[in-house]
Amino acid sequence: MKATLAILRKELRDALRDRRTLLVALISSLLGVPLMLLIFSVVLTQVESQEEKRTVMVKGIEHARGLENYIQRQGYQIKTAPEDYAAKSQSKELDQPVLLIPDNFDEKLATGEKGTLEIAFDTSNRQAEFGVRPLRRLLDGYSQEVASLGLSMRGVSIELLQRIEVRERHLKKPEERKATITTMLPMMVLMAIVLGGMYAAIDTTAGERERGSLEPLMMNPVTGWQLTIGKWGAVAIVGMGVVVLTIFSFFPSQWLIHNETLRAEFQFNFKDAMGFLLVLLPLAASVAAIQIAISLDCKSYKEAQVRNQMVTMFIPFVSLVPILFPGREPAWFQWVPVLSQNQMMNQVLKGETLSTASVGIAFLVCALMSLASLAYISQKMRRVVMH
Structure with missing residues (x-):
């Protein structure tokens, strides 16, 4: 021993x-x-700061007046994207994704056609990428509103499309x-x-x-x-x-x-x-x-x-x-x-x-x-x- x-x-x-x-x-x-x-x-702070940021960087907002109105009603501020947004996103000067709206966006919606929106960001720009999810959520809300208004104008009740309500119940131990x-x-x-x-x-x-x-x-x-x-x-x-x-x-x-x-x-x-x-x-x-x-x-x-x-x-x-x-x-x-x-x-x-x-x-x-x-x-x- x-x-x-x-x-x-x-x-x-x-x-x-x-x-x-x-x-x-x-x-x-x-x-x-x-x-x-x-x-x-x-x-996590960076992600949450993008979630809490109430601004949307847009190029071509004048071609989507309905979308502009919806964004403002949600409490967001609209900022015009710079012309060289791609270069600034790549150089990390721009910390938000840019919403690109085509010239004929409102015209297509008025004629019942599908409008296309693009979200531009550099994949190496982490700050800008964190802002994609809240922006998509905002656009999804606008898309649902447009669809609901279109059905209402044609005399179709929205409630007919939402006959079932699904809720989540989170099960976990108290401790x-x-x-x-x-x-x-x-x-x-x-x-x-x-x-x-x-x-x-x-x-x-x-x-x-x-x-x-x-x-x-x-x-x-x-x-x-x-x-x-x-x-x-x-x-x-x-x-x-x-x-x-x-x-x-x-x-x-x-x-x-x-x-x-x-x-x-x-x-x-x-x-x-x-x-x-x-x-x-x-x-x-x-x-x-x-x-x-x-x-x-x-x-x-x-x-x-x-x-x-x-x-x-x-x-x-x-x-x-x-x-x-x-x-x-x-x-x-x-x-x-x-x-x-x-x-x-x-x-x-x-x-x-x-x-x-x-x-x-x-x-x-x-x-x-x-x-x-x-x-x-x-x-x-x-x-x-x-x-």
Whole structure:
């Protein structure tokens, strides 16, 4: 036991001395979530500002007097688009889409023909693109009004076309929160876990092998399991430290949210933090064991880094699997690492209570992965050094 603790202290001290490990751990844990929430807040504010903007940029409004009257009745102000609207939209000077009205628009409507309107915007101009949806909604309202007036003039009651009224009833649990934008946060947390402990795992195996410091360590009277537990313990502590820092960075991150919609969605409290830790700490420990096992066979730091980065790519792909199963998620999700943690974190963000069975299954899977990886490491440790 003393030998294992000595190795643990030595590896942990080396990990904390490594600037690369500390830098990645701190950046991924302390800056990742605040930066993402800040970006979400800015984007949502931009979208809502376009929704609230009561102006319409038009070219050729003199050819659609009925439309002009409708827009003004809805409380919108009409602005004439500049002649070089295309160039200004491409250069981001124009932050609204432009409504283009042809010369014969009113004439076509008067003769019962279909009139055509165009909404012009540059697809790379995000601000202008955000304004397309409210403009289309406004034009849809005008289109319905024109159709209703046309039917009324022909003696057809509008109510005959609207015999059925459809309403939406939103069903949800009383304690359930709305979490749409924040569903991307679990993937960020999972990436932070993998990146946070990766460099510590590489340094304690391929790094020491490259520096030639692993062989002297093997000359001590310690077993393969003692070496394995000591090294794994240090990397796991770093990984779990990243988890704790990441989770508790959620609290100051809420100060950066200036958008009321996002603030209403993201209500993270101490109970939620405990739920996240319960879900993520076992995963961080198992990921540490897997990273050490992957790095052990590598003869250089660079080779181990490449292999671990390939494993890191696994997380985004797994996080996209639920898209293939719209509706109720299959029961086998809770048996898949990363996928089950992603599922449970989303439940926490929605304010739902985690089931004991789901947490237990996730813990069991992580424990089995850790044991398998540690058994491989203990058997491989001395043989790798000798070759």
